[in-house]
Amino acid sequence: MVSVAPTAMTTIEAKVWAALQAVPDPEIPVISITDLGIVREVDCAAERVTVVVTPTYAGCPATEVIKADIVSALRELGITSIEIKLRLTPPWTTDWLTPAAHAALREYGIAPPHITLDGVTREDTHAITFKPRCPRCTSLQTECLSEFGATPCKALYRCQRCREPFEYFKPH
Amino acid sequence: MLRLADGALILAQRLGEWCGHGPALEEDIAFANIGLDLLGQARLLYTHAGALEGRGRTEDSFAYWRDEAEFFNPTIVELPNGDFAQSVLRAYLFVLYQQSLWARLIASTDAELAAIAGKSAKETRYHVRHLGNWVVRLGDGTAESHTRLQRALDYLMPYTAELFAPDAVDDALLAARIGPALGDAATAWREPLAATLAKATLVLPAASPFLSMGKRGQHSEAMGYLLTEMQSLARAHPGATW
Structure with missing residues (x-):
């Protein structure tokens, strides 16, 4: 998992990571989406939060649910401007668990x-x-x-x- | 781009037809899973095609709102499922073809296409292995399964010529280093195929002059029925969402 060292993180970034840590995988709720290694990056520049996600399997229906869950988790933090970017490279691997x-x-x-x-x-x-x-x-x-x-x-x-x-x- | 996407989408639709009809629960699930992966690949490719075109077409416009002559999948994927032997072999021939393409498209000058190829290659490897195991198991199985698989091979092989017969589109893509050299891809396809068929005790039929034209939009009689079923919901309820 790519994560920024805590000291380098802004407060809001840390809050976003913590919120994402609490978003469960829709199919396997005992692990979170950060445990799954699909959240690659969080960028909180300029009043807008961008979350970069790498999908597991291209056709996995859970990907759609995960996107919606990320948006609602961030809304609860009071964040309204949210962008979710899909990144395909490098492709997701179970090594990221x-x-x-x-x-x-x-x-x-x-x-x-x-x-x-x-x-x-x-x-x-x-x-x-x-x-x-x-x-x-x-x-x-x-x-x-x-x-x-x-x-x-x-x-x-x-x-x-x-x-x-x-x-x-x-x-x- | 649409050729790749349409091939994946149409085979996904055919594999989906097996859902609830597989000879065993495991294979029912396997076909559905492989179909789902193909559908995912198609979605990525359509989305990219829409972005390249820049006219606002989405994955849904490509899948549901084009007519038969605007689909560019190779004919082999639209053929009816036939029996389990034919479905297994057709899927194997196609995913092996995809594997030979992904390996080359990873080096495409189109970065997004290269990314999709890199992602899809991992899924396709699993499909090739699973379906290849079935080809061996059925081919080298009982007299009945062997006969059925050999019959499927005789029927399907002529439709594979189209996969590697370059036309003007393929040549232009190769010149721009976006698309693969189909001649190299054909070699990469034939070698593992020959090994699998040898293990399966199956014999390749003699080459035939037949060349199907699906990738140019000229389809078999099966295509219209397939599209009618696949597109009926979207067309009866335009704009419907889950």
């Missing part, structure tokens, strides 16, 4: 993406052969049930030890 997001996902029953993309090609992260850890019993004896899940960002797995199905946040 914060450690707090990983912990929250696991707690929620979703296996976090356990592979960083640094030095690992995506072909190495084959969902069938490369197994995530069960978020409930931590077993590595897991199997892929479906490469696509209830949202674009997740696949469906089952733990062969505790027999519980679980969702896996796909490395992307």
Whole structure:
């Protein structure tokens, strides 16, 4: 996540970041949009707040909801002039999920993406052969049930030890 | 731009038709998810096309308010779904084509197009892998699944010639270094395809002289029906929003 050092932040910028930190992801409410790493920049110059957002998946319907949620969160701070910019480059990656997001996902029953993309090609992260850890019993004896899940960002797995199905946040 | 966007949109529409009809829940979801990603790509491309044109057209004007001859998708994506084998193979042929384009468009002199390509490439890689696995599984599966997949291959291959046959538009885009060299893209498409087909024990049909003309706006008889369904809501209720 790109964040400005607190000392360099204006008061209003800090307030905006704090407000965005409280905006939950509409599909996975235990993590916030800043935990997800999609808020790239906040600019509070000239009476106008600009929030730069990098979408997760191009077709993810949650993106529209997130934009509306950002606007209402900032309105509550009394900010009226708000601009949300979409930035595609560099493309969003699950490497931008914060450690707090990983912990929250696991707690929620979703296996976090356990592979960083640094030095690992995506072909190495084959969902069938490369197994995530069960978020409930931590077993590595897991199997892929479906490469696509209830949202674009997740696949469906089952733990062969505790027999519980679980969702896996796909490395992307 | 519209060729890329229309290809993604029309295949998304066809994949959406499978929703609730997939042979298994997992594949129902897979088609819907892939379709959703394609729709997202189309939206980005239409928005960019509208900005370049500068006449105020939005993603919705492009999707809902153009008629058949104004769509420039390659014919292969508008063909009816057929059976599951044909749908899987058609989607595989197309996403592999997209992959060969994104890899080159990342270097486009059009910065926004390059950004869209970079973003889409990550999604397309997952589609290629998933659909490629299905091609192998069905091709190298039972006698019935093999027969169906081979039949689909014989039917679909002639429609792939259009993907890599450059016309004046392609040549102009290449000259401006906006678009890719289709000859290089064709090579990048054929190699993984040949590897997948070999694993799937499928045989490429002999090359045919047939050349479809979808990307020039001349479509098959299937296109009118597809558009009628896709555009009916927007046209019955102009200006409707969610």
